[in-house]
Amino acid sequence: MSAIKELRVGVVGAGMMGADHVARITHRITGATVSAIIEPDEQRAAAAIQASRGAQSFSRIEDALDAGAVDAVLIAVPGQFHEPVLLTTLEADLPILCEKPLTEDPESSWRILEAEQKRQHPLIQVGFMRRFDAEYRQLRELVADGTAGRLLLLRCVHRNPAVPDSYTQEMLITDSAVHELDIAPWLADAAITSIEVRRGRRNSLSPAHLNEPLLVLIELDDGVLVDVEMNVSVQFGYQVATEAVFEAGLARIGQPAGLQLWQDGRFQIAEQQSFRTRFQQAFDTEIQAWVDAARQATIAGPSAWDGYKVAVACATGVRALSTTGAVTLDLPDKPAFYAGV
Amino acid sequence: MSAIKELRVGVVGAGMMGADHVARITHRITGATVSAIIEPDEQRAAAAIQASRGAQSFSRIEDALDAGAVDAVLIAVPGQFHEPVLLTTLEADLPILCEKPLTEDPESSWRILEAEQKRQHPLIQVGFMRRFDAEYRQLRELVADGTAGRLLLLRCVHRNPAVPDSYTQEMLITDSAVHELDIAPWLADAAITSIEVRRGRRNSLSPAHLNEPLLVLIELDDGVLVDVEMNVSVQFGYQVATEAVFEAGLARIGQPAGLQLWQDGRFQIAEQQSFRTRFQQAFDTEIQAWVDAARQATIAGPSAWDGYKVAVACATGVRALSTTGAVTLDLPDKPAFYAGV
Amino acid sequence: MSAIKELRVGVVGAGMMGADHVARITHRITGATVSAIIEPDEQRAAAAIQASRGAQSFSRIEDALDAGAVDAVLIAVPGQFHEPVLLTTLEADLPILCEKPLTEDPESSWRILEAEQKRQHPLIQVGFMRRFDAEYRQLRELVADGTAGRLLLLRCVHRNPAVPDSYTQEMLITDSAVHELDIAPWLADAAITSIEVRRGRRNSLSPAHLNEPLLVLIELDDGVLVDVEMNVSVQFGYQVATEAVFEAGLARIGQPAGLQLWQDGRFQIAEQQSFRTRFQQAFDTEIQAWVDAARQATIAGPSAWDGYKVAVACATGVRALSTTGAVTLDLPDKPAFYAGV
């Protein structure tokens, strides 16, 4: 297949995430245009159309595909709605960028893998954008090149200023820790073997139904121990950081940076307030990489197999929420279809 | 004039800077294509054509214009060759992004102003990319909003790891300090009234014909004193940083950031090694802003008048190189044509 | 009892720690003199006598006491030799500064408590010097004053560049984590209820008989979860640091400080290389506080009861080394004798 000059992208879902992607494709990256908005909510759809340069509006993905309006599909609806959109788009043989999670449980994710394997080659890229963050990439290189010795521990923190009331206890795993369940194995080039969850003193500023912070302990098959502080009501800011402990060194990413201010008796640096600013560069790089790849009908990032592995890890983590001690994670063999990705 | 859908940019000069801009327009920003490379050196021209998506090659700007191959022109040849390209492109009434300096002396810069004023509105944007750097913008806002009190002093450093043998003593002003001659008045929203140059102990690692570091003292018409440490053989890295001293606060930009590493007995952060990494984001933002504006036949950044002011400041700074004490800077009134920019 | 003008201190043990204390008392703190060195090794004894201002040499504590040569005793021999020195000195009713641990097991520590309770008031201060470190004190105040909300988690790291071959697996708990077993409850003003030990990938640079790093998970009776990374072959330096996670804030102590150097392409700060530099100020402050108190026949720091609690915690931690899951810690009631300390 020869390269598409300008990729016509159909964006499925025009909520906050979809709207961000429309703005990104329209104003910050090259080689793509938002040609279709697939969104049943009329007000959201109208706003996204307005923000694009001439996209058409559809209420169902099938209509956009039938109209021949898109070369590729970006899925930005909530996870529970992913499966049918994925299956329909796979059927149409188009490249897909699917926001995380691939789907919400291992069974449905496995169905996606089965459907994708009927195509000639992988079409689905999953939106684990941290892999495109410059610091995570540097850290992965440091692990790989061994200049600080072998990796021993990964110590991660995931701190949110606050979460909405709709955020559930399970979402500590499936919506937030999900990123570490992808990135820790990716950094270490290893697979998860077990997950344990420990609980700290409850934060009284959390929504009433939440019992957090948690300490999630993840073991990898090369012996590396990963801990993740899940802490989603910290008030002071959004902080996603990792310390990688090596045999002869230590690396830290995600630390405060930018304008330094002395005022009111102290030295200060503004902390991030949201993943949108913390990871804006990563999102831009991710979507640009996907567009460049999709124009060649390929992918350039985490595959559906990666999405499946994280679905299994999330299910294991959710079990660990109500289990004392470590819960073992079992994974089928990787299908040959995904050998190259 | 209605908006151009995809701006066809002719890049004049395919040296390091031109090649960077070709890569930038082709791979990182949206709404523009490199349609023409104007470069007499065949090897450079071929490399740039290769790096673009289908640009044509021309050896002279006139040929590209005659062929109707471009909607806008980006000038990336050395400063001594700017004037004829600027005049020819103005004649064709096309938007221009001219890398700094506008031209190399106040007289030729004034001729550019005269030619531009024959057009209906300003067409020239000058490539002072620091104005698009996120930290400089934050700092300018802090000056403007007054939350730390009025600005009192600007303390700038411009440190290069090394310079080539072709770098002359005058270039300390015209090639390096030139950026501070633009950005300091922009930050302070004030005009330069005098420049003094003091000399420190000579760095024995500098090329033999250079006598540096320098301390350049710039006075602004609101009393703010600016000092600039010009230090271009520091070996350890590329460092462009500013401290802004306010009545009740202090701000610092350009400090080390990114992955933090403990190894070999110390905590460490890699320092920048070149303006290309230090200001990559600024360059991308600058060119995107210019493309967006040029599609509307306007500019979105420093004007030719800003370029002229810096040309005058450079000439004053060069005189200060061989003068004891401060040299006064005189500027004609701003032409009405530039009222809005 | 009226205050002693100049406290005559007998230092038991003139190894590295004892020698440090002799230098400290002789040159850096006020109100005390080293009047006796109790050390059977003649060479060490001679060096310590030389370093003092006129101390006498004794090979046994009994001889120093019989000679009436001391007003107070500082015990700096290895832990297995503490019990008889403590009992003898208690018998003589003299103030004691006992380097950690009080003794090496809960049973012998309990015997010390019994002996001490026969005196009129507590005489023993235990050498947990972190309580005298300025940053730990600031952190404890922050916990107590509640300005950042209630404490939720304590995240501690204990990293040594290397340990000698004589360092055993148990010493990860009894010699190193022992400090956190004292300081974490002190910071949180709470008691330990259980300890779990998790193991990361083994550091191949550790002595052959060690299996570390460890992650030690300590639960406190107010729900606060404490984790301690025990990592004693990190090569790059000595790092003792804590992050305290609050309901609405986060504090970090033990970070790199001091002269900042840009060289060889990077920004760098020297990391500590040993507890002697990291905690020199804490040791000075601790001994000065003890001297000031001992002159009034009292103590000004962790009591024998604190020493006993840590002995129990160490025994629990050692069991956790070879146990899956958390090991519960049981403690008798605090004797009324220790109500005030």
Add this chain to the structure above:
Amino acid sequence: MSAIKELRVGVVGAGMMGADHVARITHRITGATVSAIIEPDEQRAAAAIQASRGAQSFSRIEDALDAGAVDAVLIAVPGQFHEPVLLTTLEADLPILCEKPLTEDPESSWRILEAEQKRQHPLIQVGFMRRFDAEYRQLRELVADGTAGRLLLLRCVHRNPAVPDSYTQEMLITDSAVHELDIAPWLADAAITSIEVRRGRRNSLSPAHLNEPLLVLIELDDGVLVDVEMNVSVQFGYQVATEAVFEAGLARIGQPAGLQLWQDGRFQIAEQQSFRTRFQQAFDTEIQAWVDAARQATIAGPSAWDGYKVAVACATGVRALSTTGAVTLDLPDKPAFYAGV
């Protein structure tokens, strides 16, 4: 002369500085006792006596000397009262620690030198305490060992939160910059040859009669250029910092350190608020060094000759306050008497 066992110090002046020294000698350093307070103000004298361990009160230095009450004298009255105390104490042949300045003008300082040269060896140490600060010492070593190349520039800032109304324009030089006039030549191991003063925009928060901040440009005889930002109404804190620019490196001292706090949307470190906390360690080290030396009837720090040189530099700096351009500094040859100090 054999060593004095416990140095009996007479403290002249029991204002803030004298009271600090009384507390220091009484509680934090060894080998000395405050045996006499020489202070005519009865209330201050009583407070100092109370804070000491049994000092006697005298209203005149002569009385303390006649009573044989002191082995050494620490002068902590304002500079204009130094000369008679110095001359009287020299006459008594006792070691002196004289707070800066030695005296307030070159002529009276020269008289002190003449009087001191009648003794057998130098007796006066001047209280430039920065020389005892650990970071300044590290920086001086870095200059001396040449690992970062030769020193090129020293860039100093002296920022105070505020000054009292009694602080005059001249005191910007004689009370504040005076420290840099001592420390810059000491760091660089060179002598001052000229001083220029430039003025920034006036801080409207300064007392009405002050026109500051200033930029003081000091040239050394090895070509090193030193600039000092004098800025004494910055509100946000007390900041004394230096950047040393080398041929192949850069060092920075005096940066924020200590507990790091994330709260209210930002990362923050408390800035120093006064020289008393910023330099407490330096003061302790200085006085301990002086006590140790004075017990041997010698000095261990800046000599009266150093004090004289700074007096000349201050006089030159004061002239530079009202002069355009650089004012040359002339110094007589160093008397042979001071060869060793």
